Amino acid sequence: MTDTERAIRLMARCDALAVFSDEPGRITRAYGTPALREAQEAVAGWMREAGMDVRRDAVGNLIGRYEGEQPEAPAFLIGGHLDSVRDAGRYDGILGVLAGVAVVERLHAAERRLPFVVEVVAFADEEGLRFHSTYLGSRALAGTLDEETLSLTDDNGVTFGEAIQNFGGDPAAIESARRDPAEFLGFVEPHIEQGPNLEERDLPVGVVDAIVGGSRAEITVEGEAGHAGTVSMARRRDALCAAAELVLAIEGVGRSDPAMVATVGQFEVAPGASNVIPGEVRLTLDLRHPADEPRLRAENQLRELVAEIGARRGVLATWHEVQGYVSTRCDPGLTDRLAAAVSTCGVEPHRLPSGAGHDAVALADLLPVAMLFVRCAGGISHNPAESVDVADVAVACNVLDALVGDLVQSC
Numbered sequence: 270m271t272d273t274e275r276a277i278r279l280m281a282r283c284d285a286l287a288v289f290s291d292e293p294g295r296i297t298r299a300y301g302t303p304a305l306r307e308a309q310e311a312v313a314g315w316m317r318e319a320g321m322d323v324r325r326d327a328v329g330n331l332i333g334r335y336e337g338e339q340p341e342a343p344a345f346l347i348g349g350h351l352d353s354v355r356d357a358g359r360y361d362g363i364l365g366v367l368a369g370v371a372v373v374e375r376l377h378a379a380e381r382r383l384p385f386v387v388e389v390v391a392f393a394d395e396e397g398l399r400f401h402s403t404y405l406g407s408r409a410l411a412g413t414l415d416e417e418t419l420s421l422t423d424d425n426g427v428t429f430g431e432a433i434q435n436f437g438g439d440p441a442a443i444e445s446a447r448r449d450p451a452e453f454l455g456f457v458e459p460h461i462e463q464g465p466n467l468e469e470r471d472l473p474v475g476v477v478d479a480i481v482g483g484s485r486a487e488i489t490v491e492g493e494a495g496h497a498g499t500v501s502m503a504r505r506r507d508a509l510c511a512a513a514e515l516v517l518a519i520e521g522v523g524r525s526d527p528a529m530v531a532t533v534g535q536f537e538v539a540p541g542a543s544n545v546i547p548g549e550v551r552l553t554l555d556l557r558h559p560a561d562e563p564r565l566r567a568e569n570q571l572r573e574l575v576a577e578i579g580a581r582r583g584v585l586a587t588w589h590e591v592q593g594y595v596s597t598r599c600d601p602g603l604t605d606r607l608a609a610a611v612s613t614c615g616v617e618p619h620r621l622p623s624g625a626g627h628d629a630v631a632l633a634d635l636l637p638v639a640m641l642f643v644r645c646a647g648g649i650s651h652n653p654a655e656s657v658d659v660a661d662v663a664v665a666c667n668v669l670d671a672l673v674g675d676l677v678q679s680c
């Protein structure tokens with residue numbers, strides 16, 4: 270089978286999986302649903318054809334194992350997730366699983382065993398659509414799911430624990446899904462980029478160096494509502510004018526570092542009448558950077574700006590922290606090897622951060638992780654218009670072959 274034929278087959282499998290959905294007419298696959306089960310069964314069939322032993326762990330992750338030359342050999346893990354957001358595309362997560370299967374298929378066709386095991390994992394929940402909590406599958410494997418998570422409920426009041434049971438898993442044995450890091454050489458996650466950088470650089474693939482951390486806050490500005498005709502400009506404490514200054518200050522901080530992004534995504538003005546001076550504004554901040562230190566510095570700078578603008582304008586501006594999460598650095602050694610594999614395939618090994626979260630974040634608690642991004646059209650994802658090119662998929666699979674080959678060399 271040629272590289273192109275292999276990529277065409279992978280894409281056809283993505284199409285086949287797109288049929289399994291919780292909602293007619295669009296792709297939606299939440300944790301524990303019949304659609305996810307059907308998708309898993311299809312993937313399990315392809316894993317078996319590729320010579321893998323297939324099992325499901327206690328949370329319901331699907332794991333294919335291609336044994337090595339020695340029974341006790343460590344494993345190299347490749348994978349992604351089979352669940353999706355609502356009205357999703359057909360590649361997010363799935364591409365990583367099927368690329369792993371494609372690599373093993375080629376080894377199996379050549380009747381080749383390696384000095385290590387190759388495992389392909391299809392996580393049962395990454396997006397958190399049903400329980401509003403991300404990485405449930407990979408956190409189970411990393412051993413970082415706690416009791417509290419099992420009692421999360423979906424919109425129908427079903428707990429995660431009950432859903433695991435209904436899905437054929439075992440919530441009481443969730444600990445058993447945790448893997449011993451000594452079993453593994455590392456994890457590589459091939460994934461669509463979900464951004465426009467590779468397309469802009471005309472590159473089929475890229476190497477992720479870090480998955481960004483973020484700060485989320487809500488800022489409230491309290492001024493004084495008043496009559497738009499009778500209160501002179503000098504006497505006003507206009508919450509919106511102060512908030513407008515803040516929005517531009519946030520943009521300025523975002524622009525101060527090429528790796529930073531800062532977004533005000535929600536903005537509410539009260540009371541919201543054309544003849545009333547705005548008395549109160551609520552806005553949100555989403556601040557991200559691949560490194561924690563510059564992000565935290567920017568966050569502090571913005572906190573000070575909120576206080577300074579509030580004081581100068583005579584309004585009460587308050588910062589409410591919503592959530593902060595640290596960035597994940599991909600493993601430098603494994604990432605260098607992945608970059609070398611990209612070079613071997615004749616592609617410039619461009620490094621870039623991931624602005625979105627991935628299973629690699631959860632697995633980084635356990636294993637050395639690396640991520641390979643595949644160009645996607647227009648950077649569009651979480652959307653039925655998600656699109657990848659056959660030629661790029663062929664390159665991604667070749668890069669994984671080369672990475673596995675390099676690991677064999679050093680065994």
Ligand SMILES: [Zn+2]
Binds near residue numbers: 361362395460627
């Ligand atoms: Zn994904």
